[in-house]
Amino acid sequence: MTQTADAEVAARELTPLADYLGSALRRLRALPPLDLELTQAYGNVLAQDVVAPHPFPAFDLASIDGYAARWEDVATAGRGTSVRLNVIGDLSASSWRPVRLTPGTCFSVAAGAPLPGGADVVVPISWTDQGMAAVEIFQPPKRGSGLRRAGDELAAGSTLGRAGSTITPALVAAFAATGIGHVVVRSSPRVVIIATGDELVEVGRGSQPGQVVDANSHALTAAAAEVGALAYRVGICDDDPEGLRALLEDQTLRADLILTTGGTGTGPGDMVRRILSRRDGGRTGPVAFTEVALYPGTTLGFGTVGAEEVPVVCLPGDPGAALIGFEVLARPAIQLLAGAEPVFRPSVRAHLLDTVTSPAGLREFRPAHVAERRGGGYTVQPLHGGPYTLSGLMEANGLVVLGERVTAAAAGSTVDVLLLDRRK
Template identity: 40%
Template structure:
């Protein structure tokens, strides 16, 4: 059972939002670190700081296609009086033993190629005749017409300063410097840096595997025909997408009928690939007993400390909730209500922080801010309940979207924030200040 399972709870007892969340976060532990190949580590959290083994770039190299020259040899060069230099060879990217540039000489050089010994700067090919002796080159024309590997003369029409168009060794980061700190989430730029400094693998906490399943005999998969009394299953799609947005690897399971044995078997089958399980539906009065019966016998029934507790929270929407651990590995399970808005709000408040805790992140929650309520009428909220209303936030103002009904999916799709009305507040007038959870 979870850490707060010993808290007294009578049939009419209400848990606060904070008590329920604290219980979840006290139970969920970060996943054990593993070593992964770079691309497999995308989206994971680094568990050790990485230092740079070799400077980046590892050598002085050209930032342009052009000619490597000595500064003194092109001083005062102009279109009227160009500097004529002997081309002693080519320097391509990856060249291990470039030619040496002496007085009155130049080397044709490609972008990324090492600056050859003796050279002090690079003259872009556009500032030369491209080795053709026909006046200033026009960029692509010079590149395409210059005979590669040909030696001879090149005319330079502009002077350059020392180190011009040269990327300095260590100009990005130097050997021994910190590349990435522990706790960094690895996105594409971070993976690029790790690859650039030669790291093929990295030690991370893996992305949590989250299994999402919805319950309800009335649920039909999108794309199928609806019979009387049936509705499409939207919750499992919404919560799977939300879990992926939070950083998890999420698996969606098709809707399970209101049958305890079927639900129990389905959950047991899914435990092998779950670091966290999320169910939606069947936690309110009516279907409550089916879900409770199924979850009470999942996995090893004799495993000490396992079990799911069903609670009533002082919140709206999302009053009925379930939480605990199941199976021999004590896999955390959050049982959310079945109304679409209730399940989504519950996910944002409870499941998302749990996923981020499994990842080993320290920032678990969506950002919050204060905003001015922009509305035609006062917001009403039942005393003793913390209410979460959908809204749109912009420029310090928040506008309610849709009503308070927990079935209004279209309004949810238009919202980018949750308006929080505290337990001790029954009314918020237009122009009043409210707390806002930013979902975007």
């Protein structure tokens, strides 16, 4: 049998990634909503649309320091002569008594002060002699300049945020400004991360034969936190069946999602697959381990554990493959539990700067650096992939997606790129 035929047979035995994600993610539901005080709401996902109960600005106000006047009283300023108005009072942002202009008068106002009745313009201080009892105005402002009308930015009844959107600092400000003190949000998913393997040791030392430093649980905890989850690193669990069962049962009491890494293969030490793929009286299984047309990684586990049926995602033990598996499956799962939209990362089409090859029959996610081009569009520079994915991810701000039928993509061709939200 030829190498091409071998690849075709292997591809037929693998589950297409899109099919796998569809069947897995359909089993998840958003967490129940809860009411949060506004000061605690940042980073959560709205569970329902939020409508402004009051307008913003709440009243007509001055947007600059100056003099609030009637436009017809100042319109002739600058035509070879100035206009003189009587200053009948001062208004600050804390002024509350209603006042009104009469012809030939004005008020000295600070930015944010409520406008007096009849005022339809605020003259900048620099256009005047800055008089106190009377003021000379040297330039004619445009009607309506220097002020803001009630509701001209956010009208009462307008939708401030849609269900599924993440609460940002600007949304917090908009909610507060329109009189909202509480919002209904989805709970941030509590994600527990467990690394498995007798060979694992804690960080702070180098790996040596028979020992591997646990990089995965730290990386996945950071990745889950980046999505907005409440991430808890449990640490290392040895390849002990009873110990693993007890740990999982204990963690189901506080987790909305459990991530494991390592032990997804079929070797003698792959305890996670052996324990979680069997039914055990509702205590641990079953979790389905599927050979997916994914590179790097291939094997992913998904199911529920415990009587509470807490979702679990089982990722490979290689750090690069674990992080790609997180992007492909765990991150969308967290987004679904949080009620966030969209579930998947945004993507763009970009021109490839270097030729790349990809395994036949597998959908590859290759680290890359994407940049905007002058005049529009994007370019993408592929970085280390395959067995070197971890070093590629260190510098990546995107992932080139090469489909199952793509064995080579030439420089200059257009490819899909997932954009990674990295704070660089």
